[in-house]
Amino acid sequence: MNHLVNDRPFSQIPNLRQGVAKGLRKSMQSGDLAANLSFARVTAMHILSEDFLRLELQGDDLARFAEGALHxxxxxQRHADRPAVWPRRGEGGKxxxxxxxxxxxxxxxTGRQVDADRNRITVDIYRHAGGPTSDWALSNPVGERIGLIGPVGGGIPPGGWMLLAGDETAQPAILRMLETLPPETEGEALILAGAPGREGEVVNRTGIRLRWLxxxxxxxxxxxxxxxxLPExxxxxxxxxxxxxxxxxxxxYFRTSLGEDRSRCRASGYWG
Ligand SMILES: Cc1cc2nc3c(=O)[nH]c(=O)nc-3n(C[C@H](O)[C@H](O)[C@H](O)COP(=O)(O)OP(=O)(O)OC[C@H]3O[C@@H](n4cnc5c(N)ncnc54)[C@H](O)[C@@H]3O)c2cc1C
Known part of the structure; x- marks a missing residue:
């Protein structure tokens, strides 16, 4: 489970006595679904390149994913033939x-594009070897019902000059930022990809210079x-x-070599 989201199975909550855990589990089984859980159907799958595919998701209440955190x-469900299990509402709404x-x-x-009016989200998935989710997406799961918890993680950071850099998993976030940051934003963006191919699709509405690696x-x-x-x-x-x-x-490098304050930099591990 990723560190960016504070959500644990209740068996892992420390100091939760066995009886309490049992009672909680029972009430949760019949209780409300998690507050920030929404449902959507996969409406389309597109192969974008050898490395990427895109899923289009349609729900009823996805507008909140357009604001704040990007992810x-x-x-x-791993097995379509078994009863669905979803997270329930826990203490403090978690x-x-x-x-x-x-x-x-x-x-x-990452919500690559979020259409709040139509309750649609587009997600670009990197096709990496041995990835159950990327394999599932490639299986063309059109019609399947999925859950979305969130938004989670970081949002679009503030800055007049920005360095945006990342690998394939960061590509959707960087491309969304290039589409949505204020046009006067300057800086450098570096995207690592397998091979050339998708540069023509980029909509960069900013003054940030994009370089592909x-x-x-x-x-x-x-x-x-x-x-x-880096500019002064x-x-x-x-x-x-x-x-x-x-x-x-x-x-x-950011914090020690450059001496950047935490409020002005962020380096996130997205996988591995
Ligand atoms: C905030 C955030 C936003 C993200 N946004 C996106 C996004 O928009 N698109 C996207 O494709 N991914 C994104 N990721 C990364 C994605 O969550 C991981 O790559 C995830 O592990 C994929 O799940 P899986 O089920 O395919 O593979 P897993 O079951 O998680 O992993 C299976 C194996 O594949 C390896 N693996 C996982 N990712 C990669 C990779 N990129 N390259 C090589 N090996 C890998 C794992 O280390 C493991 O050995 C994001 C992650 C975070 C934290």
Whole structure:
């Protein structure tokens, strides 16, 4: 389960006596669904490239995913022929996850585009080897009912000058920011992709310069981040997301080597 979201199965809540846990479990089984849980149907699947596919989701109450945090937890039932299990409403409104994780699969994704008026969300999924969620998405699950918990994680950071850098998993967030940040925003964006192909789709409404890096050319994301000449400005923000180990490395670079304050930088581990 990702560190960005504070949600645990109730069996893992410390100091919860066995009897209390049992009672809680019983009441939760019949209780309300988690407050920030919405449902949607997969209405379309598009292959975008060798590396990416897109799912279109249609729900009834997805407007809140257009505001604040950019991400959500995508929940799906592992076995369509078994009764569905969903998180219930826990203490303080937090989701209480069912113990039966074998049935419910959940991973964090970014709302690539959110149409609040039509209750539609588009999610771009990186096709990585051995990924149950990316394999599921590739199986063309049109018509399937899924859950969305959120919004979760970080939102669009403030900044007049921004460094936005990341790998495939960060690509949807970076592209959404390039579409939605104020047009006067300046900076550098670095996106690591497998190979050239999707550059023409980018809608960049900002003054941020976008540069693509390619794995098949041997480009190194961390080295490229360190090579960016940062301006002396009070309104800059440094944003990075990729594997956990790369994020650790870049967080150290931002905070220790550059001496950036936490309020002006963020390096997140999205996988690994
Ligand atoms: C805030 C946030 C936003 C995210 N947004 C997106 C998004 O919009 N699109 C997107 O595609 N992903 C996104 N991710 C990443 C995604 O949640 C993970 O890649 C997730 O692990 C995929 O789940 P899975 O079921 O396919 O594989 P898992 O069961 O989680 O992992 C199976 C194996 O694949 C490995 N693996 C996972 N991701 C990758 C990868 N990218 N490259 C290589 N190996 C990998 C794991 O380490 C593991 O060994 C986001 C993550 C976070 C935290």
């Amino acid at each position: 959500f937890r995508l929940l799906r 989701p209480l996850w069912p113990d039966n994780d074998a049935q419910l699969v959940h991973r964090v994704y 390619y794995r098949d050319r041997g480009d190194d994301l961390s080295a490229a981040v360190r090579a960016v000449a 400005r009070d309104d800059s923000y440094l944003w990075f997301a990729a594997s956990k180990s790369e994020a650790r490395d870049i967080r150290e």
